[in-house]
Structures are given as structure tokens and as C-alpha cells.
Amino acid sequence: MPARRTLNLSNSYKVFPLLLALTLSAKSVKASDPQPSLRDEVLTTWTTEQGLPQNFITSLAQTSDGFVWVGTMNGLVRFDGLHFRGFGQDGPPELQGFIGGLVRDGGDGLWIVTASSFFHYEHHRFVPILFEGRPHYRIDAIARSKDGELWVCFEGRLERTQAGRLVPARLPDGVHRVSDLAIGNDGSLWIADGENIFRMRKDSVVAKYNLRDSRFLYSDRFGDLWAGDGHRLFHFDGNGFTRVNKPGLGNFVSVMVDSHHRLWMASGGLHGLTRKSGDEVETLTQANGLASNDVRTILEDHNGDFWLGTIAGLQRLHQGIFTSYSVTNRVAGQHTQTVSIFEQRDGSIWTGTLEGGVVRWWEGHSHRFDKAQGLSPGQVRGFFEHGAAPAIAIADYGIFEKRGSRFAKMTRIPHGYVSTPVVDGVGSVWFRIEHVGIFRFRNGEVAEFGTKDGLSGKPVSWLGLDPRGDLWVGDAAGMERWNGSRFERGFSTDGPVLCAAWPRDGLAICTFNGLLLRSETNGRQRLLTQKEGLPGNTVLDVMSDDAENLWIVTASAIARIVHEQWKAYAEGRSSRIDPEVFTEADGLKSRYVLPLNGVTAIRAHDGRMWFATIKGPAVIDPHLMATQPAQAVLDSIVVDDQHNLSGDLIIGPGRHRITFAYTAPATVAPEQTHFRYRLVGWDRDWVDAGTSREVSYTGLRPAHYAFQVMATNREGGSSGQPAQVEIQIRPFFWQTKWFLIVVICAAIGIIVEVTRRFTRRRAERLSMRFQERVAERERIAHEIHDTVIQDLIGATLQLELIGFEIADQPGKSKASLATLAGRMRETIARSRNMVSNLHSTAVTQYSLVEVLRHSEAEFRSGPLPVFDLVSQGEPREVQPLIRDEVYRICREALANAFRHAHAEYVTVEVRFLPDMLEVEIADDGNGMTEDLLQHGRTGHFGLRGMHAHAQRIGATLVIESEPEQGTNVILRVKTSSSSLWRRNGRGRFRGNDADAS
Structure with a gap:
């Protein structure tokens, strides 16, 4: 690639603007059509009203991605054909001041000279170039070789870039003050100091040319070298510098040779712009549309358009895909449309x-x-x-x-x-x-x-x-x-x-x-x-x-x-x-x-x-009409008003508003460039954005995303490769996988524990029901064995005796039959009591107090005794086994009071204590002797049965009675979750509380 126009900075920072001439192929035109004149080309102007930070343009450059970079007296901007983008939020503060020069590097980056600093822009970042650890120094001249090497002169020293840093180079002896640098196609370094021009190769001076007052050097794309003093222009012919006859302007600040070998000159004063092709010189001034006759810099871009930096704004000379012709020789007063x-x-x-x-x-x-x-x-x-x-x-x-x-x-x-x-x-x-x-x-x-x-x-x-x-x-x-x-x-x-x-x-x-x-x-x-x-x-x-x-x-x-x-x-x-x-x-x-x-x-x-x-x-x-396909470029990412560079980004946890700004370099019809985008991980398909160049997302969940955007130019051309940036939104700790795993494990543990407890409780309930049936069967077996079977055995023996007596003692046998009949009636009565007891245990819809209240009707045969039932404490349901056993004990006590005690008053007091049930049954009847309390009535099992039922449920039964003093029966049984376990021959049973009613 040919060398670029070099930059010269005087002591007062006045710049010979940088001229970047890019290698281009000429536009294809019909052979019979000459290149249109300057006045037939379209001249477009941009000023501060369209977004320029300042109208005084100091330098221009175009990077390989197609963006035009504009340096002004008040900052650096990048132009996509539609908008000017500044770098106040994501660039160093020096970029908001005077921009002395812009030089494209060997890749897709840019070298930037400010009033007191030097930066390299690459991969969306501005990296300061330090000199002896200092970030601030003044550059006098700069030039780039075709292989991308940059030569810089500052503070009387010559340096060159190597791997993004400055390394010393040898400055020829006899150089007074370097005013400009240029690099030829053969790699020669040319140095102008205002008196002589030196040509160097491999740190050695190979030639020296005396050219007084020449402070300006320019190496074009075709290998020619030019020099000037602002009034005279010289061309190097291989042996020396010869003056160019009638180059176009009598005074100039910069020159450029375009891809058609035409010589452009910017006056930097009152004469505007000239273009020389052969012997023909065309002039463009403010009268023809220039923003100012003071033109400072010229740039030919990839499309063959020409950008003009004036002191009154940025302009573009554009031939375009159309060639327009103006009607000449107009007659005054005629309508020539x-x-x-x-x-x-x-x-x-x-x-x-x-x-x-x-x-x-x-x-x-x-x-x-x-x-x-x-x-x-x-x-x-x-x-x-x-x-x-x-x-x-x-x-x-x-x-x-x-x-x-x-x-x-x-x-x-x-x-x-x-x-x-x-x-x-x-x-x-x-x-x-x-x-x-x-x-x-x-x-x-x-x-x-x-x-x-x-x-x-x-x-x-x-x-x-x-x-x-x-x-x-x-x-x-x-x-x-x-x-x-x-x-x-x-x-x-x-x-x-x-x-x-x-x-x-x-x-x-x-x-x-x-x-x-x-x-x-x-x-x-x-x-x-x-x-x-x-x-x-x-x-x-x-x-x-x-x-x-x-x-x-x-x-x-x-x-x-x-x-x-x-x-x-x-x-x-x-x-x-x-x-x-x-x-x-x-x-x-x-x-x-x-x-x-x-x-x-x-x-x-x-x-x-x-x-x-x-x-x-x-x-x-x-x-x-074929044009370069459009390539989208991600410009910036704004997270909750925080501006970030368009690189991969990690975002903290929380709900954010994320705005992606994108564009595409298109200097022709940029307003007709269309975009489509998608957020991989969120959008299912591409979203057509039309001409919009910004999209926002809110409420994204913590995850890894990739934002992609593609551009299509007016003709439908697209590079096919989306611009992409990856972002990661970090989760709060409760949104992380490990936390989710812990929660899932805890939930599983809770479910397992609840299920285990529910299953155990259900198993205990089933076991309790089973034990109730077993206990009931045992009770029935005991009662049948102690009563019915014994009565039947006695009846059987008595029948056998009666059989022997019928023949020998008929009278006595008749009395024995009467006695046997009485005993059988007693057996039937006891059997009925057993059946009644069985019926009572089946009544589960009634509470203990209600069952005891109903017992009065079962035993009452006259107006006496007077029955009174009292309940203390908050009534609650009692575990079925305990309730049935308590009922049987109380029923037996009530049966004795109603049938045998001849009492006038019978009172029942049920006390629901926090972890205990207490029942007290009192009557004012005949009472019982100590012997009767110890052994019970002959042929009856009531008292023994009451103690057996109390023992079965771990209850305490106290019977207090004296002859003619009545009887007081006190039953206490625990109803808390710590009810006792007891053994009963076949295993261990546990009594559980029922739920509170």
C-alpha cells in the first residue's frame, strides 16, 4: 500500500492536514463519457448543525471498515454517512480537544495525534502511546509506510512504532528541525527540515537535496514524491526536485493525487480547491458551493468520493451512480428546466x-x-x-x-x-x-x-x-x-x-x-x-x-x-x-x-x-450498480445509562435496561440501510428493525446471551456475517444453579420427611386400629372365657348331675333344673351386657361426654338416682382405644351405681386437663366393704374388668368406698403424645392423642 500524506505541526500547533490517499480502482464508466467536471458532481455539506463538534476540520481518514474519521479543533468523531459519533463517554478526554492528525494503521485501526498526546485506536479501544513513561508530548511530524510501520518525530527525536510502542530511530546529522516526513514506495524515509530534504534507507542518509523553505512532503500512491513551501510545488523526478508548472493554485496547504492521477490542491486561504488533469485545471470555490474557500485537507475514500475538510464544515464531492449534466449557455429570462x-x-x-x-x-x-x-x-x-x-x-x-x-x-x-x-x-x-x-x-x-x-x-x-x-x-x-x-x-x-x-x-x-x-x-x-x-x-x-x-x-x-x-x-x-x-x-x-x-x-x-x-x-x-455489501458494526452497549464499549460484557445481577447501538458505514444512501437483529437466548428469530439503529431489552433473566445484528444496503447487499457481542448477566445467589440444586434437594428432603411422617402416622393409625381390634378381641375373649364359657361349663356339669338325679331323686333334680334355669338367665343377661358394650364402642360419631350422657338411659329403671354430668376444660376428641376403654370403665361404675348401690345421687365429672383425662364418678349408695373391693362379688367380674381395662390403656384407677358411705371412682389416663407404650403378650402398643376438636 502506498504511503500516506504526512503531518506537520509547527510550534503553534498549526497543522499541514493529513491527506490519506487509498488504493482504488477507477469507477467503470462508458468509454465515450468523460469524467464529469467538478461542478457536475454532487457537493454535500455537514456542519455542527448535523453533529460535527466544530466546523474547523483539521484531518480526515478512512479505516478499512469504511468509516470516515474527522478531526476538528474541538474533538474527534466517526461518521457512518448519517450520524457523527463522538467519544466523550468511552474515550480519553484528549479526544475532546484539538486533533492534529489521523493516520490509518496497517490493519483496521487508527493512529490519532492530539495537541499533547498520541493514541492508537484498535478493537474499539484507545490506547495511549507512552514516551519514556510520559503520556503527554508534542508530535511534529508523522508518516506511515506501506507495511504499516509508523515514523514519528517529536521533541527533536525520531521514533518508530514496533508492536504498538515507540522505539528510537536515528535522525540524520545536520537536520535542524523536522517539519515533515514521508515514506516512498521503496521504503525510503524522506525528511524535510525547511532547508534540506534528506532521503534515508536503513538509518543511513543516501541523498540530500537543498530545497529552501520546503516544509511539506507528500508521497502519492503511484510512488511519486512531492514537496512544497506553500507557494511552489516540486516533483521528484528520480534525480532531484523540479518545480511543477502551473499546478493549480499559487498558495496551498496540502496536495493529493487521486486514483485517476489528477492533482488536487487545497488553498487554505481564499482560493478554494483546484483539480488538475493533464493541462486542464478546474477550480471550485465558495461561489460553486464550497462551505469556505479555506480548504485544509482532502481525502479520497473507498468509493472514489472526495471529502473536503474546510474551516466551515465537512463536505463530500460525490459522482454517485448517476451522472448528471448541467444545461449550459442559458439565456437570461428563459426557463430551461x-x-x-x-x-x-x-x-x-x-x-x-x-x-x-x-x-x-x-x-x-x-x-x-x-x-x-x-x-x-x-x-x-x-x-x-x-x-x-x-x-x-x-x-x-x-x-x-x-x-x-x-x-x-x-x-x-x-x-x-x-x-x-x-x-x-x-x-x-x-x-x-x-x-x-x-x-x-x-x-x-x-x-x-x-x-x-x-x-x-x-x-x-x-x-x-x-x-x-x-x-x-x-x-x-x-x-x-x-x-x-x-x-x-x-x-x-x-x-x-x-x-x-x-x-x-x-x-x-x-x-x-x-x-x-x-x-x-x-x-x-x-x-x-x-x-x-x-x-x-x-x-x-x-x-x-x-x-x-x-x-x-x-x-x-x-x-x-x-x-x-x-x-x-x-x-x-x-x-x-x-x-x-x-x-x-x-x-x-x-x-x-x-x-x-x-x-x-x-x-x-x-x-x-x-x-x-x-x-x-x-x-x-x-x-x-453493484456496491460493497453492508456490514453492521456494534457501536456501544448502554446498561442502565452506563456507557460501555461494544465488546463482550459481564453485567451484575438485577433487572437492567440494556440498549445496543449499532450502525453500518455507508456514505451513499445511509438512510436506506436496513437492519435486523436477534438476541440469541431470548429472541426466537431475527427481528426486522428497519432503519432503526438502536434496540433495548429489559427484564432479561440471568443467562449468557449473544446479540447479533446484520445490515443490508439499499441494493439488498449484505455481508452475510452478523456483528456479534456476547453478554453475561450474573444471577443473585438465589438465582444460581447451586442454590437451585440446594433448594431442590431441600424440597425433596422436606417432601421425603413429610411423606415419611405422614406414612408413619398413617401406619401408626392403621396399627392402632389393628391393635384396637386385637385388644377388643382379647377383651371379648376374656369376657367370654370368664363369663359365658364358665357359665356354660357350670351349666354343662349341672346338667350331667341332673341326669344322674332324675332317675334316683326326681324331686331334687327338679330343684336343680330351676337353679340351672336361673343361672342361664344370668348368663343371657351378661351376654346382653357384652353385646351392649360392643354396640357402644361402635358409636364413633359421639364424644366421650355424649356417650356417658347416653348411658343414663341405658341403666335407669326408676326416678332415682338423680344423674348429673359435668365437663371441665376444653372438650377434645380422645384416641379411640382410650375412649372405648374409659367408656367401659365408666359404664361398669355407672351400672354398679344404678343397679346395686341403691343411690339417690350419681354424679359424673369429666375433666379435660392439658395432657390428661380425668373422670370421677360418685354416688351416695350402700358402698362396698374392703373385702368386696378386693375380690368383688361372687360370680361377677365388674371390678376386675375395670382394673383390667385401666391397665390396658396405662390408666390409674382409684375406687374409694365404705359401707353406707357411697362409692367414689376416679380414673386418670394420659392423652398427650408421650402416652406410654405397654406390652401385652403379643407385642408393643402405643396410644396416640387424637387431634384437638
Whole structure:
């Protein structure tokens, strides 16, 4: 890569601006078309109103990614074609002051010189270059070699960069004060000190040239070396420096040689800018659109555009994909707006103006024909092929043909506004006269056509030919075709037809309400309007190119709709389009076409598209429209108003608002660059962002994400590689995996423990029920064994005795039978009591107090005794086994009080203590003797049974009684969870509390 323009800083920090000339291939243009003049190129201006930090431009550079970097007196900015990005939030403070120079490095970075510092920008970071540990020093000159090595002179010392740091280099003897540096294509280092120019190789001086006052050096891309003192320009011819004769300006601050070998000079004063090509010198000044005649620096970018740094703003000279031509030799007072256009058979282009005659364009040069050549000063409404020069239709003046060196009006043409003449496939000339009708000129005869020939009679708005050369007429209701003998209806519309085109597989009709598209594939017809993406509803002209793309002219724009888009819309496969809209940035001097029912757009035989704009003709070659695909660039990441560089980022825990800012370097039509993005890990698919360059996310959960964004330029070109940045949102400790694992394990442990306890409790309940049944069976077995079986055994023995006595002692046997019958009745009574006891234990829906209250009815046989039942404490349910055993003990005590004690009062007091149940039964009956308390009544098991039941549930039973003093029975049993375990022959049983009621 060739060396770049070097930087010179004087003691007062005045800069010879840095000129970066990039290796470019010349734009492909038609061989017969010369490069447009400076005045024909589009000049665009940006100032502080568009975002520049300061209008005084000190330096310019373009990095390999396509961004243009602008240094000003008040800071550094990066330009993507639409927005200026400053670095106040993510750059060192020195970048907010004077920027002395910008030099692109060997990769995709940039070297930046400030008033007292030196930085290297790479991978979105600004790294200060230290000198002997010092961050601040003043640089006098800087130059970069083609291999990326940078040479720097400061504080009387020469240094060069190596791996991003400065290392010493040898400064030649005799150098007074270095004013500028340059590096030739052969690697030679050139040094200027104001008196001499030194040439060095490998730290040795190989030549010294005396060139007094030359403080400026420049090495162009072709290997030539230039030197100057601000008034004289010298060129190195291999042996020495020779003065350049008439370079363009008498005084200058910088020069540049572009990719076409043209010499550019910036005056830095009052003379503007010059460009010299061969012996021709062009000048551009404030009168031609320069922001200021004081131009300081020039840059040719990757697209071949030229950026101008002035003291009044940043400007760009842009040829664009369109080449526009200006009408010259304008006559004062005439309206020279272009209103119609035509291509002659020889390839020349003819344009008609509003009042200034016609202009023939050939090989980039123009020739005007007007009143002096016999043309009337009216509105030119069309052309048609007619000999050496086309015939010209001029408003109400008629049709003119060229006779010799002058134009003359054709005879037999009816009077009126003659418009849009066309020649059909058989050579007939058709034209219309507004508000009159349609006429045909053939073999010197003029014929008029009307409703008798198949026309609708509605006002005719357009005449044109289809690809086969057939004539079509457009009116307020549709289109009609001439079949050779008459007109026949072809297509119907809702308004006047302004123009029509027949691309492959379809038809496009211009109307005031939009573009009517018809697909020949399925015969479907749809109207495309501004609502569906059309740049304006009034479509004045339409034509197709070799690729069947539609080029349209609306009232406010010139645009292209690619074939796939308009066909998909016509067939109903899509609901909108995204056209390419062309503006002044594309080389148009104007995007407006006068809506005067003329032919304003044509497709030339070489495939180029010509448009008659109000400021002159503009031409574009669709085959040369390919541009560099757009590449998205991540600009910054803002987390909760905290600005971060666009690199991988780790974010702390919490809910955040994360904003991604992105862009794409596009100096042509940047407003039509479209983006799509996705956040991998959050978005399921790509999101179409349109032209928006920012997206925000809120409420992202802790995770690892990758943000990707892709850009597509106006022509649909994309690099296919998304720009990507990875972010990680850290979780709170309770959002981490280990915490989740702990919680899951704890939950599992709790579930297991709850399940275990529930299962154990259920098992205990089932076991208790089983033990209740076992205990009940044992009780029944004991009672049957102690009562029924004993009674039956005694009855059996007595029956055997009676059998012996019947024969010998009949009288005695009769008495024995009576005794046996009495004992059997007692057995039946005891059996009934047992059955009653069994029934009572089955009544589970009643509490202990209710069961005891019901017992009164069971034993009462008269008005006495008086029964009183009292409950103390909060009643609660008692474990079923305990309740049944307590009931049996109390029932036996009540039975004794009611049946045997002959008491007048019987009281029952039930006390519900915190962990104990206490029941006291008292009567004022006969009482019992000590012997009776110890052994019970003969043949009865009541007292023994009561003690057995109490022992079964671990209760304490106290029976207090004296003869004639009544009886007091006190039963105490624990009901807490610590109820005792007891053994009973077959195992261990546990008594549990029931839940509180």
C-alpha cells in the first residue's frame, strides 16, 4: 500500500492536514463519457448543525471498515454517512480537544495525534502511546509506510512504532528541525527540515537535496514524491526536485493525487480547491458551493468520493451512480428546466426544455438548438426519429423537422398542444393533441381517430408502444390497443393512464393513484400505493431494465423496484415492497421531474437509464450498480445509562435496561440501510428493525446471551456475517444453579420427611386400629372365657348331675333344673351386657361426654338416682382405644351405681386437663366393704374388668368406698403424645392423642 500524506505541526500547533490517499480502482464508466467536471458532481455539506463538534476540520481518514474519521479543533468523531459519533463517554478526554492528525494503521485501526498526546485506536479501544513513561508530548511530524510501520518525530527525536510502542530511530546529522516526513514506495524515509530534504534507507542518509523553505512532503500512491513551501510545488523526478508548472493554485496547504492521477490542491486561504488533469485545471470555490474557500485537507475514500475538510464544515464531492449534466449557455429570462428526453438512432441524447429549446448530448458535451435555429420558444412535448435529427413536438407550435442547418415547422399538423409523438412498428407517427384527439401521420397524410375507430371518447393521457411495436392509448378509463384497423379495449383502470411498461411476465401502469401491477403468471392485478412502500402515489413514468427491474418516476422521487419484489406483490405473495430510492447523494442534481405528460425517462439501446430532471439529464448504468455489501458494526452497549464499549460484557445481577447501538458505514444512501437483529437466548428469530439503529431489552433473566445484528444496503447487499457481542448477566445467589440444586434437594428432603411422617402416622393409625381390634378381641375373649364359657361349663356339669338325679331323686333334680334355669338367665343377661358394650364402642360419631350422657338411659329403671354430668376444660376428641376403654370403665361404675348401690345421687365429672383425662364418678349408695373391693362379688367380674381395662390403656384407677358411705371412682389416663407404650403378650402398643376438636 502506498504511503500516506504526512503531518506537520509547527510550534503553534498549526497543522499541514493529513491527506490519506487509498488504493482504488477507477469507477467503470462508458468509454465515450468523460469524467464529469467538478461542478457536475454532487457537493454535500455537514456542519455542527448535523453533529460535527466544530466546523474547523483539521484531518480526515478512512479505516478499512469504511468509516470516515474527522478531526476538528474541538474533538474527534466517526461518521457512518448519517450520524457523527463522538467519544466523550468511552474515550480519553484528549479526544475532546484539538486533533492534529489521523493516520490509518496497517490493519483496521487508527493512529490519532492530539495537541499533547498520541493514541492508537484498535478493537474499539484507545490506547495511549507512552514516551519514556510520559503520556503527554508534542508530535511534529508523522508518516506511515506501506507495511504499516509508523515514523514519528517529536521533541527533536525520531521514533518508530514496533508492536504498538515507540522505539528510537536515528535522525540524520545536520537536520535542524523536522517539519515533515514521508515514506516512498521503496521504503525510503524522506525528511524535510525547511532547508534540506534528506532521503534515508536503513538509518543511513543516501541523498540530500537543498530545497529552501520546503516544509511539506507528500508521497502519492503511484510512488511519486512531492514537496512544497506553500507557494511552489516540486516533483521528484528520480534525480532531484523540479518545480511543477502551473499546478493549480499559487498558495496551498496540502496536495493529493487521486486514483485517476489528477492533482488536487487545497488553498487554505481564499482560493478554494483546484483539480488538475493533464493541462486542464478546474477550480471550485465558495461561489460553486464550497462551505469556505479555506480548504485544509482532502481525502479520497473507498468509493472514489472526495471529502473536503474546510474551516466551515465537512463536505463530500460525490459522482454517485448517476451522472448528471448541467444545461449550459442559458439565456437570461428563459426557463430551461428539462421536461422531455429522447435517444436518437446514433446514440445521442436529446432533451427538451420548458422554454429554452432542445439540447443534444454526445460524449458528455452538449449543443443547444433554440430560436436561433428556428425552434419556437415553447414547451418541448416529445421527439421522434426523423432523418439526421429528430422531429420535435413543441406545445401549441406544432412539430418541427430539421431542414439543412435550421428547424422548420412540418405542414399539415393540426393546431393545438402536440404531445408524445411515437413511431409504431410500420413507421406511422402517432401523436395526440390535447382536448382534440389522436392523429396519425403517414405518407404525408394526417388522419384523425375517434369513437368511430373504437376509442372510448374519454380524454387521452398517454401514447406508447409495447415490446412488439404495437400502439397503445391510455385514457381516463384504461388502455386500448390499435390492432391495425381499429382500437380495442385492453385494460381498465380507475384513473388516467400516465405511462405503461411491459417487463417480462407482467405489466406496469402509471396512474395518479399508484402503480398498477399485473402478473402474466396468474393474471392477478394489484394496485401498489404509498401505503405499501411506493415513494409517492403519483407515478409519472415507468420502464424496465435488462433484469426486469422496474424504474419509476414519482412526483418526488426516482426509484427502482427489483423484479422479485414487484412480481411477488403482483401475484399476491407479499403485502409491501422496499424500493431503492435515489437522491442527490447518488449523483442526481435533482430528484424531481415536471409532471407535464412528456417522456421523462427512457431506456437507451446500451441498457442505460436516462431521466429528464428539472436540472438536466441524469443517466445510470444498472450493470454498474453493484456496491460493497453492508456490514453492521456494534457501536456501544448502554446498561442502565452506563456507557460501555461494544465488546463482550459481564453485567451484575438485577433487572437492567440494556440498549445496543449499532450502525453500518455507508456514505451513499445511509438512510436506506436496513437492519435486523436477534438476541440469541431470548429472541426466537431475527427481528426486522428497519432503519432503526438502536434496540433495548429489559427484564432479561440471568443467562449468557449473544446479540447479533446484520445490515443490508439499499441494493439488498449484505455481508452475510452478523456483528456479534456476547453478554453475561450474573444471577443473585438465589438465582444460581447451586442454590437451585440446594433448594431442590431441600424440597425433596422436606417432601421425603413429610411423606415419611405422614406414612408413619398413617401406619401408626392403621396399627392402632389393628391393635384396637386385637385388644377388643382379647377383651371379648376374656369376657367370654370368664363369663359365658364358665357359665356354660357350670351349666354343662349341672346338667350331667341332673341326669344322674332324675332317675334316683326326681324331686331334687327338679330343684336343680330351676337353679340351672336361673343361672342361664344370668348368663343371657351378661351376654346382653357384652353385646351392649360392643354396640357402644361402635358409636364413633359421639364424644366421650355424649356417650356417658347416653348411658343414663341405658341403666335407669326408676326416678332415682338423680344423674348429673359435668365437663371441665376444653372438650377434645380422645384416641379411640382410650375412649372405648374409659367408656367401659365408666359404664361398669355407672351400672354398679344404678343397679346395686341403691343411690339417690350419681354424679359424673369429666375433666379435660392439658395432657390428661380425668373422670370421677360418685354416688351416695350402700358402698362396698374392703373385702368386696378386693375380690368383688361372687360370680361377677365388674371390678376386675375395670382394673383390667385401666391397665390396658396405662390408666390409674382409684375406687374409694365404705359401707353406707357411697362409692367414689376416679380414673386418670394420659392423652398427650408421650402416652406410654405397654406390652401385652403379643407385642408393643402405643396410644396416640387424637387431634384437638
